[in-house]
Amino acid sequence: MATREPHPSAAPFVPAARPTLQQLRQAAAGCTGCHLYECATQTVFGEGDARARVMFVGEQPGNDEDLSGRPFVGPAGKLLDRALEEAGIDRRQAYVTNAVKHFKWEPRGKRRIHAKPNAAEIAACRPWLDAEISLIQPTALVCLGATAAQALLGPRFRVTQERGRFVPSSLAQYVLATVHPSALLRAPDEETRHRETQRFVDDLRVVAEVL
Numbered sequence: 001m002a003t004r005e006p007h008p009s010a011a012p013f014v015p016a017a018r019p020t021l022q023q024l025r026q027a028a029a030g031c032t033g034c035h036l037y038e039c040a041t042q043t044v045f046g047e048g049d050a051r052a053r054v055m056f057v058g059e060q061p062g063n064d065e066d067l068s069g070r071p072f073v074g075p076a077g078k079l080l081d082r083a084l085e086e087a088g089i090d091r092r093q094a095y096v097t098n099a100v101k102h103f104k105w106e107p108r109g110k111r112r113i114h115a116k117p118n119a120a121e122i123a124a125c126r127p128w129l130d131a132e133i134s135l136i137q138p139t140a141l142v143c144l145g146a147t148a149a150q151a152l153l154g155p156r157f158r159v160t161q162e163r164g165r166f167v168p169s170s171l172a173q174y175v176l177a178t179v180h181p182s183a184l185l186r187a188p189d190e191e192t193r194h195r196e197t198q199r200f201v202d203d204l205r206v207v208a209e210v211l
């Protein structure tokens with residue numbers, strides 16, 4: 001039987017000595033630091049301006065992102081785009097990435113259903129996120145959802161209690177967590193979705209004010 005590394009990590013794949021964004025992306029394309037690469041189509045690395053003042057961190061690529069190789073291009077990404085525009089943040093001037101760079105999924109019939117990455121998978125991928133943060137050095141870092149927030153702000157962090165306000169962190173001058181846009185897509189009815197989307201936009205406006 002094949003044995004797995006006790007502590008899988010992307011660390012051996014991250015280029016040492018101040019890589020460029022392009023070098024990081026190329027190296028990440030060949031990452032086999034944990035098992036998630038086995039079932040994914042490709043690595044979905046972060047995307048955006050290397051001098052971006054704001055970085056958004058989601059959970060992991062979904063089906064559309066896995067196929068296209070780009071973060072936040074599916075339904076959640078489209079909702080994010082609309083909310084950013086409403087909040088006055090230009091996505092072209094942001095950097096968008098995920099805590100985990102490979103799509104984790106389970107089959108359901110012919111469909112590939114999102115499966116939540118576990119703590120070991122998130123930790124394994126963390127060297128890529130750290131490399132992105134230290135290269136971009138964003139003024140503002142925004143965690144989208146509990147997975148990103150807990151990966152970056154600790155497992156006790158509660159988005160429900162602390163969303164929409166800056167929290168002390170050494171990661172960036174301004175660090176804020178809010179809900180994940182896919183949570184808005186799962187709202188039980190149109191009224192709830194509308195209300196929660198407005199709250200999401202309000203959280204993004206807090207970020208827009210410091211950019």
Ligand code: URA
Pocket residue numbers: 058059060061062065070071072073074076077098182
């Ligand atoms: N959800 C995420 O967290 N990231 C993506 O890139 C897409 C959906």
